[in-house]
Amino acid sequence: MQNAQGFKRRYLLIPLIAILAYGIYFLMQFSPLEQHVIKKIKVNNLANLYITEADAGATTNFSYRYYLFDATKSDAEFLESLNDNKQYFLITADDKALVSIENNAIYLNVKGAIFTFHSPGSYRNSTGIYSVPIYLNASPY
Numbered sequence: 505m506q507n508a509q510g511f512k513r514r515y516l517l518i519p520l521i522a523i524l525a526y527g528i529y530f531l532m533q534f535s536p537l538e539q540h541v542i543k544k545i546k547v548n549n550l551a552n553l554y555i556t557e558a559d560a561g562a563t564t565n566f567s568y569r570y571y572l573f574d575a576t577k578s579d580a581e582f583l584e585s586l587n588d589n590k591q592y593f594l595i596t597a598d599d600k601a602l603v604s605i606e607n608n609a610i611y612l613n614v615k616g617a618i619f620t621f622h623s624p625g626s627y628r629n630s631t632g633i634y635s636v637p638i639y640l641n642a643s644p645y
Contacts, residue, residue, distance in 0.1 A: 537558055537559070537560045538558070538559050538560075539556040539557065539558045539559075539569065539586055540556060540557055541554055541555070541556050541579065541582070541583070542555050542556065542557050542568075543555040543603075544579070545603060545605060546575065546605075547572070547575075547605055547608065547610065547636055548575075548608045548636075549575060550574070550575055550576075550629055550634060551572050551573065551574065551575055551627055551629075551634065551636055552572070552573050552574075552575045552582075553570065553571070553572060553603070553605070553610060554570070554571045554572075554573055554582055555568060555569070555570055555571075555603075556568070556569045556571065556586070557599075558595075565597060566597075566599065567595050567596065567597060567619065568595070568596050568597070568598065568599055568601065569592040569594070569595050570592055570593055570594040570595075570596075570612075570625075571590060571591075571592050571593070571627075572593065572625045572626065572627035572636055573585070573590075573627055574627060574628065574629050574630065576629075576630065591622075591626075592620070593621065593622045593623065593625035593626075593638060594612065594614075594618070594620065594621050594622075594625075594638075594640075595618070595619040595620040595621075596614050596616065596617060596618050596619065597616045597617040597619070598614045598615050598616040598617070598618075600615075601613065601614045601615075608636065608637075609636065609637040609638070609639060610625065610636055610637070610638045610639070611638075611639045611641075612638065612639070612640045612641065613641045613642075614640065614641070614642045614643075615642075615643050615644075615645055616644070616645060618640075618642055621640060623637070623638040623639075623640065624636060624637050624638055625638050
């Protein structure tokens, strides 16, 4: 009986590792962050400025994210691009940030916390990558 073929436990280990790896991958892709568009502003013929309100659950405050996106694409395509971690250029806690657009440049006046800011703001168009100058005036409150 010592040479008899039987079920070896090590063969169970390979499918168990594969299931565990898939479970870890699935949990890492899960994000409780929900966003919805609160304002859309035309910057020029090539770009739109989208402002979204982001909520990560009951225990967190709202944050406001500012995106540049191709003006030839629809709002639905913008919302779909959020799932692909579309790059924002500003995250702030100020829900009343003043936005003005002059000469194809964005002027922001933010009062309160700024979590992330990148200038110039860039976006991908059908013909390449473009940038828009962003001027930020910030004060604590």
